[in-house]
Amino acid sequence: MRFSDLLDAVRRQPQALSIPAEWGQGRASFGGLVAALQYEAMRAQVPAERPVRSLAITFVGPVEPDVPVSFEVDVLREGKAVSQVLGRVMQKGQVVTLVQGSFGASRPSEVAVEAEPAPEMKHWDDCQELPYIKGVTPEFMKHLAMRWSVGGLPFTGNKSRDMGGWVRLRGDVKEEALSEAYILALVDAWPPALLPHLNKPAAGSTLTWTIEFVQPLLALNTLDWCKYLVDIELARDGYGHAAAKLWSADGQLIAMSRQTVTIFA
16 A cells, blocks of 8 residues: 555544555554554644644554554644644554644744755765665565665664665655655654664664654655755663754755664664
8 A cells, every 4th residue: 555545544534444564664564654644633633724833753662564553633722823632543452652743823923043054965866775675674665765875874884973865755656745744754764873883783763753844834745855864962771862854855944853762782
């Protein structure tokens, strides 16, 4: 199933969905997809004129592929401009992911501060793509393309604090507007920035994830290349703390992300 097919499915019936194994990530489903599906369920409960401003995501446990999962939503508060919404991904009677979302309408303000310039990177045609290799790379990577421009590939012993390059959906995707759900997938597609520091494969996963969206969204589609860069701020005791940004190809800021990751090495 394509990403768009799964989004359509959760819009129709958020209480009865199974994520196919082709969207797997080890023993779990791809976290970016799980967050996107829960976001879509939340989006349906909020007035359209209130775009999402931020999501705070906690991955409580793995979401098993091919096992029924439901996406529950509670609207905690609706103010004059802002809606606070809580989402719970449920599987086998247990909470497996929590998402707290803030949706807010625009308002007049005297404060306006432009984003800092995007970093320079080699053109995507000149960058190395991390290939999808069945049984080696995560299954979900057959649907997403990542091309490295900064730092090293996972498990290459590269000690850079930075990692990034270009990312988009692969050609089998339904070409449509790049929504917040797709942005979640693009940002979370990248492996934890600690993995290039290792010389051999080891497990790593996201514990918590906060992402903020620049509204209104740019007029991009799902086949447009986007630029991603993550910086490791601190790593020790089996945990890493990293901050990242996503830009359009022409350098306009799309989203800002922070993650706490666990590393088992």
